[in-house]
Amino acid sequence: MxxxxxxxxxxxxxxxxxxxxxxxxxRFCPYAQxxxxxxxxxxxxxxxxxxxxxxxxxxxxxxxxxxxVPALEIPGKEGVTLYESLVLxxxxxxxxxxxxxKLYPTDPFRKAQDRILIERFNGAVISPYYRxxxxxxxxxxxxxxxxxxGLDIFEKELKARGTPYFGGDKPGMxxxxxxxxxERVDLLKFALGDxxxxxKDRFGQLLQWRELMxxxxxxxxxxxxxxxxTKFLQSRKNGENNYDILANDAKKPRLE
Amino acid sequence: MxxxxxxxxxxxxxxxxxxxxxxxxxRFCPYAQxxxxxxxxxxxxxxxxxxxxxxxxxxxxxxxxxxxVPALEIPGKEGVTLYESLVLxxxxxxxxxxxxxKLYPTDPFRKAQDRILIERFNGAVISPYYRxxxxxxxxxxxxxxxxxxGLDIFEKELKARGTPYFGGDKPGMxxxxxxxxxERVDLLKFALGDxxxxxKDRFGQLLQWRELMxxxxxxxxxxxxxxxxTKFLQSRKNGENNYDILANDAKKPRLE
Numbered sequence: 173m174x175x176x177x178x179x180x181x182x183x184x185x186x187x188x189x190x191x192x193x194x195x196x197x198x199r200f201c202p203y204a205q206x207x208x209x210x211x212x213x214x215x216x217x218x219x220x221x222x223x224x225x226x227x228x229x230x231x232x233x234x235x236x237x238x239x240x241v242p243a244l245e246i247p248g249k250e251g252v253t254l255y256e257s258l259v260l261x262x263x264x265x266x267x268x269x270x271x272x273x274k275l276y277p278t279d280p281f282r283k284a285q286d287r288i289l290i291e292r293f294n295g296a297v298i299s300p301y302y303r304x305x306x307x308x309x310x311x312x313x314x315x316x317x318x319x320x321x322g323l324d325i326f327e328k329e330l331k332a333r334g335t336p337y338f339g340g341d342k343p344g345m346x347x348x349x350x351x352x353x354x355e356r357v358d359l360l361k362f363a364l365g366d367x368x369x370x371x372k373d374r375f376g377q378l379l380q381w382r383e384l385m386x387x388x389x390x391x392x393x394x395x396x397x398x399x400x401x402t403k404f405l406q407s408r409k410n411g412e413n414n415y416d417i418l419a420n421d422a423k424k425p426r427l428e
Numbered sequence: 429m430x431x432x433x434x435x436x437x438x439x440x441x442x443x444x445x446x447x448x449x450x451x452x453x454x455r456f457c458p459y460a461q462x463x464x465x466x467x468x469x470x471x472x473x474x475x476x477x478x479x480x481x482x483x484x485x486x487x488x489x490x491x492x493x494x495x496x497v498p499a500l501e502i503p504g505k506e507g508v509t510l511y512e513s514l515v516l517x518x519x520x521x522x523x524x525x526x527x528x529x530k531l532y533p534t535d536p537f538r539k540a541q542d543r544i545l546i547e548r549f550n551g552a553v554i555s556p557y558y559r560x561x562x563x564x565x566x567x568x569x570x571x572x573x574x575x576x577x578g579l580d581i582f583e584k585e586l587k588a589r590g591t592p593y594f595g596g597d598k599p600g601m602x603x604x605x606x607x608x609x610x611e612r613v614d615l616l617k618f619a620l621g622d623x624x625x626x627x628k629d630r631f632g633q634l635l636q637w638r639e640l641m642x643x644x645x646x647x648x649x650x651x652x653x654x655x656x657x658t659k660f661l662q663s664r665k666n667g668e669n670n671y672d673i674l675a676n677d678a679k680k681p682r683l684e
């Protein structure tokens with residue numbers, strides 16, 4: 173069941189008492205997408221409840237005092253909501269480790285190395301990405317170079333691991349945690365012009381990885397086409413924040 | 429063995445091959461202190477190597493590409509260094525879970541709640557704390573209120589838990605992760621005047637907790653007096669960054 177874009181003045185959703193998890197999300201939010209990917213990768217059934225982040229429902233602050241998505245409610249633990257995308261992803265990994273394949277390495281040292289890379293993606297890639305995309309006053313000097321240098325770390329790492337995915341033969345935690353922004357790389361055309369694309373020689377491994385990831389079952393559940401990402405970005409730049417772009421397509425595949 | 433304040437032009441330290449962990453640190457860094465607390469709480473022997481962060485040794489970037497402390501080297505895993513204070517703390521918790529008492533709850537849901545609180549401390553307390561302390565242009569409006577509101581969350585949480593520590597009858601992960609800034613609260617006198625102190629009624633639980641924490645064996649290993657914290661802060665404000673204030677006291681208790 174997908175509940176669409178609840179906003180100010182709305183009532184909290186009435187959901188069946190069916191033991192499913194409840195994920196509070198926003199269709200275009202890459203942080204929320206991390207949790208969709210985790211739940212879909214582990215085939216855990218859940219209700220997705222989409223929140224209008226410009227006009228937040230009053231009741232939502234009881235779910236997450238910070239008013240942000242993602243947030244997760246667990247059956248039997250009503251009244252306490254978990255939030256923060258990485259904490260949620262780690263929670264899902266730990267709470268469902270017995271039934272499902274593990275996404276982190278079992279060895280604590282290798283797990284810590286993966287977590288460091290996920291943290292580094294934040295500063296080295298996500299940060300310059302947004303500085304390029306949301307610059308109002310021209311692209312900040314150095315941001316494009318910084319973005320490339322950030323991706324170099326991951327290109328080099330994937331090459332060193334010698335496997336198709338960061339997680340090995342199948343996507344693991346790093347793959348899913350960095351995916352939402354990799355899905356959105358072509359959005360940079362919006363700021364940098366239509367000719368912008370990742371250098372095929374410099375980012376050969378990553379581009380191959382991206383093609384593989386697009387075919388992953390979990391990724392296919394939440395992937396959005398660059399065209400639709402661009403529509404949303406445009407609405408955001410106009411100050412409209414049109415969260416409904418995909419609402420009517422909810423049952424249709426999202427990637428045309 | 430404690431190696432003091434290695435700086436630009438220095439050689440990497442030569443340490444005995446004794447199977448001990450190597451923690452790269454800086455005496456006054458609260459993030460590095462988190463890892464000292466973890467290692468001391470779990471009674472894991474280690475070498476502390478102190479880095480001059482204003483004049484970083486060239487070789488240090490091979491240890492941590494970000495050039496920051498803390499960083500940790502594990503015997504048998506030479507050449508790969510772990511970093512990021514929370515990743516390191518979680519690593520120590522997981523890698524030494526068999527021999528030592530656990531600092532996180534075993535239940536993944538309760539563990540996630542603790543991790544959320546640690547994340548919230550970052551935005552709700554640490555962030556306004558630094559804005560007050562390092563304001564050059566008068567205290568930013570709202571920062572003092574925000575700092576108090578941030579601490580309210582932890583006061584309320586400790587009351588709700590009804591235990592002396594966040595971790596229960598003994599300090600747990602939250603206690604150690606938030607401690608370094610709680611140790612430094614009185615430093616705010618530096619910015620707010622000598623009369624500044626936490627309201628005894630509003631923060632009764634936290635103040636009681638602070639007294640207990642000061643007596644904890646792990647805390648006693650790394651605690652620094654407000655007087656010495658202030659000396660360092662003054663040197664930082666003067667642009668001197670005197671990392672050596674405690675170097676000669678290394679073997680002496682740090683809290684006068």
